[in-house]
Amino acid sequence: MKKILLYFVMLFLLAFTIYKAFFYFDRKSEQAAIVKNEAITRLSPAEISQIKEGDFILRRGFGFFSDYISEELNDSIIDVTHAGIITKRNDSLFVIHSLSSDVTDIDGLQIQPLKTFLRYSFPEKIVITRLRNSDPEIGLKITSLAKNYLQKHIPFDHKGNYDDDSELFCTEMIWKILEKDLKCVKIPTEAEARKKFFYSMTPMYDTTYFDIKVNQYLKNK
Template identity: 25%
Template sequence: MMFKSIFIWGTIGVCCTLFAPSCKDQERGHAIDLPVDKFHEGDIVFRRGMGLTSQIVLAADSKGTYSHIGILKQIDNNWYVIHAVPGEPDYKGDADRVKIDDLYRFFAPDRASRGAVMRVDGDSQAAQRAAQSALSLFEAGVLFDHDYNLTDTTQMYCTELVNYVFQKEGIDLSEGRLSHINIPGLGGTYLLPNDIAQNQKLQIIYSF
């Protein structure tokens, strides 16, 4: 929707002014040491980003800690995050889409000021299947949903992706929670990371 896109970019400018220190490239120190032996496939990863989109999410959800979310998948003994994200191309001309990133890259100091790995209490096999479903969406080249339309699963944004693959396994992460945003030009109903993080069945495995 072009009308919404125009307002989004206008809001980005406002947020960059309000959160100027976060919009600049800053030295954040060395990469973190992750306890990867504690992680399971299907664990949910959260991060608080420093990018412009993250600042918009945090401005819209003052009670939320995190601005982005993905799901863990192990491939060849390495951990990866499958997530839907805008503005992080892997190459020139790369479209905003569902992508797969090394876990350390996902939590890189220039991408995450805070982060967490959480696990749904219950069926671990269901979580593994959810991770496999997310991988299938990546392999299918599903694009990022810039309209943030939860009724259309042909394109997805980050929380929509994670909620969707768990819903396929009969697990309702959001439990019906949605956030109603009144920022000019961005008014509407969205599924934000905090709507999922509030689920009492989520156990924190690691956080920083």
């Protein structure tokens, strides 16, 4: 019995070491790509002028994990891997978003200057969307709710349980605000369709829900 227990402990430690090693090298790969692309402007002044409070920003990130998301969770030329909500502080633009502690120093909801958020994006792989038929008041409600979750220090949803609001991954936060809080969109409720919806990036640029204000992928056509 002791040998079996020891075997499982060693197996767990090996799996944990491999898991941590993957994200360590993933982060190293990401940092190298950031340095390589440091001098490249991500958003032009004309693109920035399109942004309003409560808009959603999508980026294609660096690293092995982002490579997986870009290929598996998109179904078009757009291959974004992360999303956040744009807000303003003293006329400066910031992004509220949720990240895992495996890839950042903070686990869960956090806020970054837009310029910092953009450093982690491939050049010319950024999309900015806005809720369809929205107005400035709705935009302010979106950011107010995002700030509320930020203040609560909502952790990252490592388990991917999209109907448990105690933890949130990046797009889960956005759909919680739109579907459950503001009740301004209807998304799938049937179990399998809902799972497919949440485990995908494509709804975030679906024109059923959003107007696309900036689409850098059009430059690559």
